[in-house]
Amino acid sequence: MKVQVYAAADENDWQWHISLAMAVDFTYWFERLGRSVRIVLLEPPVSIGQALALIDALSSPSCKKRLPPITLEKHPSSYSPPLLKEDPHCPEINTLPIHRSYSTGKRSTSQANSDLFAPSDAIHSNFSSSDSLSDFLQEQTLTGPTEDLRHSPSPEIRKHTFSFLPEELTRLSPPVPTELIQSLTFRSIDYDKWFTYGLSVFPDNSILYDRLIEALHGRSLLSEEVLRLLDASDMTELLENGTWKAYIQAAYLNGDITLTNGLQSKRIRKFPAFWCLQTEYRCKRCGSGKLHFTPCYHCGTDCPYCEECLTMGRVRSCTLLIKGNKQNGGDEEEAFGTSDVKENPMGRVSHKKLTRESVNIPDMEVYLTPWGLSPAQTAASKEALAFLSGTSPGNSPSSEKAAGGAEPPGSDEGSGGRAGSGKSAPSFLIWAVTGAGKTEMIFPLLQYELAHGRKIAIATPRRDVVLELQPRLTRAFEGRSIVTLYGGGSQTWESGDITIATTHQLMRFAHAFDAVIIDEIDAFPYLNSAALEFAARKALAPGGRYVLLSATPPRALQHEAASGRLPHVTVPVRFHRHPLPVPKRVPVPSLRRILRSGALPQTLRKRLEGSLERGAQLFVFVPEIKLVDPLVGLLQGLWPDKVIAGTSSKDRERSVKVTDFRGKVTDILVTTTILERGVTVPKTDVFILDADSSLFNEAALVQMAGRAGRSKDDPRGLVFFAGPENTVSQRGAVRQIRKMNRTARRRGYLLK
Known part of the structure; x- marks a missing residue:
């Protein structure tokens, strides 16, 4: 997309901006x-x-020093331009809807006509003349009477002043074609010229x-x-005549x-050609390189696009x-809704509202009691609640102490995943058995997060889990709006x-959520995906926290948890409080040989x-599709x-077959391993x-x-590892399952 670059210039500075609708x-x-501005x-x-x-280059100190000063008429802060009047010599004044709001940059609250905007060509048709850079800089109204560069005694100074632009813009990132740089011209628009043509256009609905703004938040x-x-949001009137650009x-x-x-x-600079500067790109949506x-029409040159998130829409350098x-979250104090009146040491009465986090509620029972959790589930939820309370926004010491995890590539755009000053966002791992x-x-x-607004x-990682969770959460949190997002x-x-x-x-969000709960962090496609990790971190608001759920955390997280760098809790027993079935090995030839x-x-x-004789249904897993x-x-x-x-x-009939198996x-x-997660059958x-x-x-x-x-009803199902060899992975899986059973027995979670 092409945009207009302009500067709002006064006697002290040039503020560079981009515009989709210059009339605004x-x-x-x-x-x-x-x-007071030009x-x-x-x-x-x-x-x-x-x-x-261009803006990055023009805002650099070296360029700023070469921009000429501007002498403009000053007005007091209460100055309001005169109202526009109809002028037969300027028909644009009569045809353009006019909005007059002389505030200090706050949004308009006028309820005038919503049909606000002239066609996009109206601005350019009113200002048809264009001056070259050197002619523009030599205008007396721009340079001021005390620094008339046209009469500078030094040719070197004149060259330094007028020729800086091409020299400074030859090393832009992303690159700009040389012919485009050489064709750039400046045009000065002052208040009187604008007032004469009557282009007072600003959204007033x-x-x-x-x-x-509410729809775009986050x-x-x-x-x-x-x-x-x-x-989709029933704002189709903004789609007419490009009106949405003016509102944006x-x-x-x-x-x-x-x-x-x-x-x-x-x-x-990259090895081995470290003497050459190369341009490196990363996607701001997924962090991928x-x-x-x-070739690109908008750029006039070869333009890169991101292949990693192409299915979500093409992202280019010119996109x-x-x-x-x-949006500012709801008031935590109002969400709790209790008030306490206290007398402070100075003898004055102060009204202090109490929040959940300012009150010492033993064991957070108010959040734990309604759900009928097992002892192991209650202990895990209590630990997680303590983490959320200790790392809540504004509680920075705890946040820094609990911080865990590393920033993904392209952290400049993923900084929403940080809490505090440059720290990784606090993370908490719930390591719970299947x-x-x-x-x-x-x-x-x-419930805790919702209570605090x-x-x-x-x-x-999987769509079927999204569809499964939606009705359960709708029943549990009646009256709350629950949205499901999937392809x-x-x-x-x-x-x-x-x-x-x-x-x-999550790629379509930025700094949107105060807490992100990531389920099955060890599952495809999230596992080992820098793009999805980047998206998850970008979606987190500053001061936000992560809660990670997994039955089989990746090795890196296991090591962080063991070393104390990652706050975590283990849930070593199922809700029915019976031990996990321990796999038994069955030595047989390879499946191909069979x-x-x-x-x-x-x-x-x-x-x-x-x-089969005991009435169980059988899951038979094989490593390759061609063996199914x-x-x-x-059989x-x-x-x-x-x-x-x-x-x-x-x-293509997988969902039907899974439904038949469940039924x-x-x-x-x-x-294959496609069904290693998410399918629960009572007797298997x-x-x-x-x-x-x-x-x-x-x-x-595992x-x-x-x-x-x-x-x-069948807590002691059977598991068999069949194969010619007993591998490290098999021994590790058995060891992990037995360890969880021992932990559950030691903590008293298992039924007698």
């Missing part, structure tokens, strides 16, 4: 400052990436303006996404939003990115008290028959009276074939084993 900027500056247009319009690079959207948001520009001038481009760029260059500043009831454990945390996001969802542009989203959807022979080994067949169908055929030949199905990530229509389900045994495969790491084996024994 003229009105903003001239109605506030009158003849608008200097840099023409022609350029792409937003080039505009920001405050209701519409406030709705727009968002980070491309311009085309903003248009879809306006359409007014919000930018008022400080309610930030306008930037899609890619962050900087000039660096994975880019592809293509407009609109960030809504986070089937422990992690969802129920976060209910007290959600804060916004919460629950991020999960193809119907609430993409809505906001609520609680947002349940897939991790990819399939070639066409017969199951007796040891494995005996185990399968035993599970052959194994289904082999169907052995048990023709049983319903046997196979599924994988490439199966006890299917007796045996052969699958688990068989993992080729358990020695390198595709099955320790975490995957997750697959966790499908058994999840129901209180």
